[in-house]
Amino acid sequence: MAKITQIDILRHGLPEGDNCLRGHTDFVLTEQGFEQMKTAIENLKELDCVVSSSLQRCSSFADFIAQKFTINALYSDSWREMDFGDWDGLKRQQLVEQLGDDINHYWHDPWHVCEDGTAPHNGETLEQFDIRIKRAWQDLLTQHKGQKILLVTHSGVMRQLLRLLLEMPRNTTYLHRIHLPYAARMRITVYHDDQQDWPQLQWPPFCD
Numbered sequence: 001m002a003k004i005t006q007i008d009i010l011r012h013g014l015p016e017g018d019n020c021l022r023g024h025t026d027f028v029l030t031e032q033g034f035e036q037m038k039t040a041i042e043n044l045k046e047l048d049c050v051v052s053s054s055l056q057r058c059s060s061f062a063d064f065i066a067q068k069f070t071i072n073a074l075y076s077d078s079w080r081e082m083d084f085g086d087w088d089g090l091k092r093q094q095l096v097e098q099l100g101d102d103i104n105h106y107w108h109d110p111w112h113v114c115e116d117g118t119a120p121h122n123g124e125t126l127e128q129f130d131i132r133i134k135r136a137w138q139d140l141l142t143q144h145k146g147q148k149i150l151l152v153t154h155s156g157v158m159r160q161l162l163r164l165l166l167e168m169p170r171n172t173t174y175l176h177r178i179h180l181p182y183a184a185r186m187r188i189t190v191y192h193d194d195q196q197d198w199p200q201l202q203w204p205p206f207c208d
């Protein structure tokens with residue numbers, strides 16, 4: 001029998017450490033950011049589970065939602081933002097001052113790796129990140145098939161997931177063409193039949 005899985009995906013609100021490359025750096029959510037997230041999901045009436053990045057700018061709100069709906073909250077490193085290694089946590093001006101043209105070269109071709117296969121910042125390559133998000137999504141559908149889920153995560157994760165679901169090419173342009181403000185919310189509805197999964201992207205307003 002066919003099933004439908006509904007996943008509302010929410011970016012965290014304004015955290016501390018604004019205007020920097022946050023990545024895995026564990027900045028806390030500000031009060032303003034918390035209110036942004038509350039507003040973004042105020043019409044959400046029913047949930048079976050909340051899944052969240054383990055970073056506290058996401059997990060603190062996921063804990064609030066779990067208590068509000070009396071549901072389980074699951075925290076996973078798989079839904080963390082991309083790991084920028086040596087660049088993680090640096091302000092954008094610091095990156096420009098320290099790296100010069102190298103930072104511009106990276107943003108123009110983030111799929112590029114060093115000769116030894118590592119990322120130029122000694123963190124996660126974009127391909128590794130891409131694979132991580134694909135596996136996390138597959139695990140989510142397997143574990144929560146037929147449920148209504150709130151996924152609390154990061155803008156980079158949301159862009160990469162859109163790349164995978166919409167089968168965007170492996171280039172840099174999708175990173176710059178998708179703007180996801182703080183507390184941005186989108187919905188993916190997945191129809192499961194006997195042969196495959198059929199994901200559909202939905203934008204607000206949502207009808208619950």
